Amino acid sequence: MSSIPRDQWYVAAYGREIGQELFTRTICGESILFWRTRAGTVTAVSDRCVHRRFPLSQPPSRLVDDQVVCGYHGFTYGADGGCVAVPGQSRVPRTARLKSYPVVELDSFVWVWIGDPARADAARIPRAPWLDSPGYTTVSGMEPLQARFGLLVDNLMDLSHETYLHGGYIGTPEVAATPITTTVDEEAGIVHVSRHMDDAECPPFYAKSTRLTGRIMRWQDIEYTPPCLYKLHSRIAPPGVLPGADGGDPDAFHVEVVYAITPETEHSTHDFWAVARDFALDDQGVSDFLDEQNRTVVLQDVAALDVLERVIATEPAGYQELSINIDTGGLAARRMLAALAGQGAPARQA
Numbered sequence: 001m002s003s004i005p006r007d008q009w010y011v012a013a014y015g016r017e018i019g020q021e022l023f024t025r026t027i028c029g030e031s032i033l034f035w036r037t038r039a040g041t042v043t044a045v046s047d048r049c050v051h052r053r054f055p056l057s058q059p060p061s062r063l064v065d066d067q068v069v070c071g072y073h074g075f076t077y078g079a080d081g082g083c084v085a086v087p088g089q090s091r092v093p094r095t096a097r098l099k100s101y102p103v104v105e106l107d108s109f110v111w112v113w114i115g116d117p118a119r120a121d122a123a124r125i126p127r128a129p130w131l132d133s134p135g136y137t138t139v140s141g142m143e144p145l146q147a148r149f150g151l152l153v154d155n156l157m158d159l160s161h162e163t164y165l166h167g168g169y170i171g172t173p174e175v176a177a178t179p180i181t182t183t184v185d186e187e188a189g190i191v192h193v194s195r196h197m198d199d200a201e202c203p204p205f206y207a208k209s210t211r212l213t214g215r216i217m218r219w220q221d222i223e224y225t226p227p228c229l230y231k232l233h234s235r236i237a238p239p240g241v242l243p244g245a246d247g248g249d250p251d252a253f254h255v256e257v258v259y260a261i262t263p264e265t266e267h268s269t270h271d272f273w274a275v276a277r278d279f280a281l282d283d284q285g286v287s288d289f290l291d292e293q294n295r296t297v298v299l300q301d302v303a304a305l306d307v308l309e310r311v312i313a314t315e316p317a318g319y320q321e322l323s324i325n326i327d328t329g330g331l332a333a334r335r336m337l338a339a340l341a342g343q344g345a346p347a348r349q350a
């Protein structure tokens with residue numbers, strides 16, 4: 001049985017990736033064709049011609065106004081997936097229709113609903129407003145991962161790995177040494193993991209971007225909404241500087257690190273990442289630095305997870321992992337994902 005929850009919203013792309021030309025991406029094993037219509041809306045339909053399966057993203061298939069013409073024999077489809085013309089006959093078969101996917105553009109992302117369209121409710125899309133907000137400056141990208149999406153969820157839910165895998169970038173000894181607090185909001189479908197370091201070394205990622213020197217307070221508050229959206233609320237401040245009683249926090253630096261975890265197939269993943277900051281908003285040097293640093297960090301994870309995928313693929317069945325306190329967030333996430341995928345409860349904590 002698939003571990004990928006269907007009947008879910010997934011990030012398919014950044015809005016900037018989709019223009020008035022054909023764009024394809026595989027989401028949850030389904031090849032989907034996107035383009036932006038002349039009215040500006042993003043359309044998403046199956047990337048397989050109903051005639052002989054030729055990919056509609058593949059030249060010489062082409063977009064003519066708001067219709068896509070198959071490059072093999074010329075079946076022509078509208079933005080809603082309906083076939084409007086076939087070669088050699090005037091009658092278009094009633095069943096000639098591409099599967100069409102609900103799409104919503106929100107917070108710089110293009111979200112697509114995989115599964116039963118009747119169950120698509122745009123109000124359930126989790127939000128990441130900073131990515132598209134004038135009070136923040138954002139750098140972002142996407143790295144392909146040759147590993148199942150659950151490995152990326154495990155990775156992001158347990159940031160103790162920063163100390164080891166990302167030393168010299170975002171890792172310092174305090175991350176692995178500081179215990180976490182995990183809570184699960186079953187009703188909202190969110191896993192929270194918090195790690196508050198009140199006296200920590202400042203890693204280069206934050207030292208160079210905030211220009212804070214010496215020790216810092218570093219708070220990491222994770223909010224994961226399975227399956228797709230992961231948010232790390234990162235708060236950096238001089239030691240002893242706390243948010244005000246009114247909720248204001250003018251002397252701290254806030255970085256919203258957002259990941260969209262989208263399965264490409266059972267064994268590969270689109271790793272969308274974004275870093276939004278509320279300081280140095282117009283400083284291109286800071287943007288370039290955070291862009292390069294975060295991409296490097298993501299690629300360190302990608303390298304490790306690609307190895308893990310290959311290890312898992314070749315090991316005998318029945319390997320037993322050992323879980324400890326740092327894994328409570330990851331295990332909670334696994335349980336929620338399994339429930340969403342209709343598999344019941346899997347691994348328990350040792």
Ligand code: FES
Nearest residue numbers: 049051052070073
């Ligand atoms: S495969 Fe598309 S028209 Fe034949």
Ligand SMILES: [Fe+2]
Nearest residue numbers: 155166297301
């Ligand atoms: Fe990482």
